Amino acid sequence: MEALVCRKLGDPTVSIHDEKSPIVLSKTEPIPQLNSSTAVRVRVKATSLNYANYLQILGKYQEKPPLPFVPGSDYSGTVDAVGPNVSNFKVGDTVCGFAALGSFAQFIVADQFPVPKGCDLLAAAALPVAFGTSHVALVHRAQLSSGQVLLVLGAAGGVGVAAVQIGKVCGATIIAVARGAEKIKFLKSLGVDHVVDLSNESVIPSVKEFLKARKLKGVDVLYDPVGGKLTKESLKLLNWGAQILVIGFASGEIPVIPANIALVKNWTVHGLYWGSYKIHRPHVLEDSLRELLLWAAKGLITIHISHTYSPSEANLAFSAIEDRKVIGKVMIAFDDMKSIRPRL
Numbered sequence: 001m002e003a004l005v006c007r008k009l010g011d012p013t014v015s016i017h018d019e020k021s022p023i024v025l026s027k028t029e030p031i032p033q034l035n036s037s038t039a040v041r042v043r044v045k046a047t048s049l050n051y052a053n054y055l056q057i058l059g060k061y062q063e064k065p066p067l068p069f070v071p072g073s074d075y076s077g078t079v080d081a082v083g084p085n086v087s088n089f090k091v092g093d094t095v096c097g098f099a100a101l102g103s104f105a106q107f108i109v110a111d112q113f114p115v116p117k118g119c120d121l122l123a124a125a126a127l128p129v130a131f132g133t134s135h136v137a138l139v140h141r142a143q144l145s146s147g148q149v150l151l152v153l154g155a156a157g158g159v160g161v162a163a164v165q166i167g168k169v170c171g172a173t174i175i176a177v178a179r180g181a182e183k184i185k186f187l188k189s190l191g192v193d194h195v196v197d198l199s200n201e202s203v204i205p206s207v208k209e210f211l212k213a214r215k216l217k218g219v220d221v222l223y224d225p226v227g228g229k230l231t232k233e234s235l236k237l238l239n240w241g242a243q244i245l246v247i248g249f250a251s252g253e254i255p256v257i258p259a260n261i262a263l264v265k266n267w268t269v270h271g272l273y274w275g276s277y278k279i280h281r282p283h284v285l286e287d288s289l290r291e292l293l294l295w296a297a298k299g300l301i302t303i304h305i306s307h308t309y310s311p312s313e314a315n316l317a318f319s320a321i322e323d324r325k326v327i328g329k330v331m332i333a334f335d336d337m338k339s340i341r342p343r344l
Contacts, residue, residue, distance in 0.1 A: 002334070003029040003105035004314050007068045009059035012318040022057050025311050029070070032102075032109045037085040039109050042095055045077040046125040046308075047103040049317050049330040050158065051250060052275075057318075063275070065101055072103030073275075074132075076115060076125035080107060089114075096124040096293075098132070098285075100275065104311070106334055113289055116297035123303035126329040127296065128289055130158035131303070133247065133274040134166050135288045137223065141270045142243045146171030148220040151207070151237065153230055154250055155192075156183035158329045163223045164190055165301045173216070175207055177230070179324075186304070186327050203233045211237075221245065228253035235261070244269045304328030 003026050010022035034041055053071045055061040076096040079089050089095065089112070099110035115124045138144045150167040154160045155176035167174045168191060176187045179198040187195050194210040196203050211218060218239035224231050228251030235257065238244070244257065244267060257269055277285045295301045308331045309317040317330050 001029050001031045001106040002027050002311060003070050004072070004311055004332075005029065005068050005070055006057050009057065009067070012054060012057040013315050013322055015315050016312065021315065023071075023314060025314070029105060031107050034081060034083050035109060037083040039083045040079055040086055040089050040095075040112055041081040041107055041109045042075070042077040042097070042112060043080040044075045044103060044106055044108055045335050046122045046331055046333045047072050047075040048126045048129065048158075049321060049332065050074075050129050051248065051321060052129075053104075054318055054321050062273075063100075070102045070105050072099075072101065072105070074098045074125055074128035074130075075103035075108060075110075076121045077108075079112075094121065094124075096121075096128060098128040098278075098289075100278065104314075104332065111286075113286075113293060116293055119293075119296055120303075122305055122308065122331055122333065123296070124293075126158075126303045126305060126331060127292055129274065130329060131162040131166070131292050131301065132285060132288055133159050133272065134162035134223070135292055136274055136277065136284060137245045137247060137270065137272045138163060138166050138170065138221070139291075140284060140288065141272060142221050142245055144170045144172050144221055147173070149173045149175065149211070149216055149218065149239075150221045150223060151175045151177070151219040151234060152223045153177045153226040153234065154224075155187055155195075156180075156327050157225065157250070158326070159225050159247060160223075161190070161304055161328050162301075164192055167223075168192075169295060169300050172221070173214070175210065175219070177203060177234075183327055198230075203230065204236055207237050218242070223247065224255075225250055227251045227255045231255035231257070238265065238267065241266045241268075243267070246271045305331055307331070308333055 014021040079093040094115045095112035097112035150172040156178040174192040175194045176192045177196045196206045225247035227249035306326045306328045
């Protein structure tokens with residue numbers, strides 16, 4: 001089968017045709033076999049790139065699989081084979097799912113969920129990790145509720161766009177932080193209550209002015225996939241009893257959250273590593289994805305695809321992430337686009 005294989009650690013933005021590239025497009029990888037009587041094998045139609053995939057190939061992610069490995073986590077496709085004890089899926093069913101590794105390949109044996117009718121397979125492949133991270137963080141951990149104020153940093157990225165939409169479903173007041181006119185325009189189209197454009201304004205005065213105009217005391221939940229200086233500034237906007245969701249460090253700088261201030265202001269700090277739930281609380285991920293698929297079917301959330309590439313263009317996909325050109329999600333499609341359009 002065809003698969004993107006990481007042979008060595010390095011910069012994934014280098015052309016895969018260059019000998020310096022850490023990834024190669026192999027056309028001779030073995031097709032994974034069913035490993036149990038309840039296993040399901042899926043022919044992958046599309047897979048999503050996440051920032052974690054980029055860091056993993058660089059060797060900078062917290063989990064370092066042995067080389068060589070096939071990267072990738074969330075995917076969509078059609079069921080290709082099922083074990084003898086599988087009753088809920090049959091060959092040809094359309095599914096999406098997630099795995100620790102391996103979705104940058106034409107076939108995968110992993111967890112899967114049915115894709116609702118009318119749902120674009122490309123969008124379905126983009127949903128599990130980005131929307132799953134934001135859903136577990138906001139709904140399961142922070143228990144975001146109507147009337148609360150949610151501040152989303154990095155709001156135009158994959159998890160950020162998801163957090164904004166999930167926040168709206170929960171009935172929160174949404175403040176979104178991003179950089180650049182195109183990203184700001186997109187966030188406004190989602191109906192956020194206030195947008196901070198870091199290219200021409202600072203977070204603290206912009207948010208304080210908005211809060212004052214709305215007669216709001218401060219931020220109740222901080223969603224932070226960025227880290228660095230932006231986290232430090234955002235802490236000054238938090239209410240007593242606020243919740244901080246530590247999602248990642250896209251800035252490259254791990255912030256310091258002063259424990260003495262957290263004590264005095266009764267803050268709760270949640271570290272959220274979505275992937276570890278698969279080991280420790282798999283039912284949380286399963287329930288989360290089912291609810292997200294239901295929301296998608298009802299039109300409560302939409303998955304925005306920023307860029308789509310073929311496997312041979314993987315370096316361009318990683319470049320889009322590195323250059324922060326992405327609004328929403330970056331995808332790799334193994335089949336031509338006509339085969340992954342919505343089922344009506």
